Amino acid sequence: MFFFHPMDFLIFIAFGIAMWAQSKVKGNFYKYSRVQASAQLTGVQVARRILDKHGLYDVTIERSNRGDLSDHYDPRSKTVRLSGPIYSGASVSSLAIAAHEVGHAIQHAESYSMLKFRSALFPAANIGSRMAPWLLILGFFTFEPLIGVGIGLFSAAVLFQLVTLPVEYDASHRAKVELEELNFVSPQEKVGVGKVLNAAALTYVASAAIAVLQLLKFIMIFAGSDD
Template sequence: MRSYLYFTYAGYGFIIIAGLASMFSQMFVRSSYSKYSKISTISGKTGADVARQILNNKGINDVEVIQSRGGTLSDHYDPTKKVVALSPKVYADDSIASVSVAAHEVGHAIQHAESYGFIALRNKVLPLAIISSKFSFIPLFFGFMADNQQMFNIGILLLSIIAIFQLVTLPVEFDASNRAIKILRQEQILTSSELAGSKKMLTAAALTYVAALFGTIMSILRYVAIFNNRNRD
């Protein structure tokens, strides 16, 4: 009984740790975004201006920059439609945050145009990750309820696929940020002091992906700890 309680508490401990990591990473990125969204750049260029400038300079003429209807930090690059979709504030503002986010998303467009290796790998894992995120709970639930090792293993496998997708996503995101910083420096879109703020903000954003992977791993460890200990008892 004592052993069961220990592993049960340990299992919840994994979730608490993951939750705290996710919470702090989200707070960090929102705090950084809030800070640098209030500081205008010397150039006065908006996120949309910068995105179009970088695309033109890279000779990428088949990607459109549009204003999306999404909220804060909903900015993204859609390779199927070939659009860099920027949230209204990023699209129209000339802040360090807006310029940095826009350059980051264009970084993904450049990755796609140059056939960056991890993009192709992530796209291959994506369909499996989508299925896994929708159905992983089912075999885990029946594995626990019926004390069925095979069903439980299937659930853990599905969660592992999600973790693999998140792991492959990390180099994609970090590379896009590195590309953004390099371009913003080379094209003198931001000054050296502005670049320092840009780096901090993009680093904070990247940490949310690290926290997501960490959370998935903690979930796997929790389920395994509780299931194995129950069978042991």
């Protein structure tokens, strides 16, 4: 019953949605990576101009060697890391993703509340995602109270996933605003930017849904064991 639970059917559906969302991300990314933006600026140039507009001269930009879609902002070193196609590309996808990552840098500079909350949750969420599955298995087969401990730790990981949603949506909103205010995209290109960023947001929604369903499954198993 621990390995095959009725909740698994919903989890499988959520996994299916996640896979579809991931394919949507890649599809839109590659589609609009072939559409050159009228601004004729590369991702790194756009990122730098948005950062400078906000006075974030201490935020650096680096090329990431982790492959496509490995773009991220590192708040510890105040560094925006862009993958090769985004860093040197001048496509609609390049501008959208570069602006999105800069959106996180702006959040950091402005002490955006949800970003601060997510950062505070990270240590507990990291431990929870690593330890919870083992505690749940041990609790089910050996010492039952460990299931409750595992659920508590896993809850931190789930909360982290849920808090990630407004953080990512806000960064995408900031990206769209910045690109429009600086006239880096035309009205037609703005549609492409929206599709690239909205598809990426769907992956976070699907991941959060999977995490919530898994948590509900564990709670139901724990409640059932008490009965």
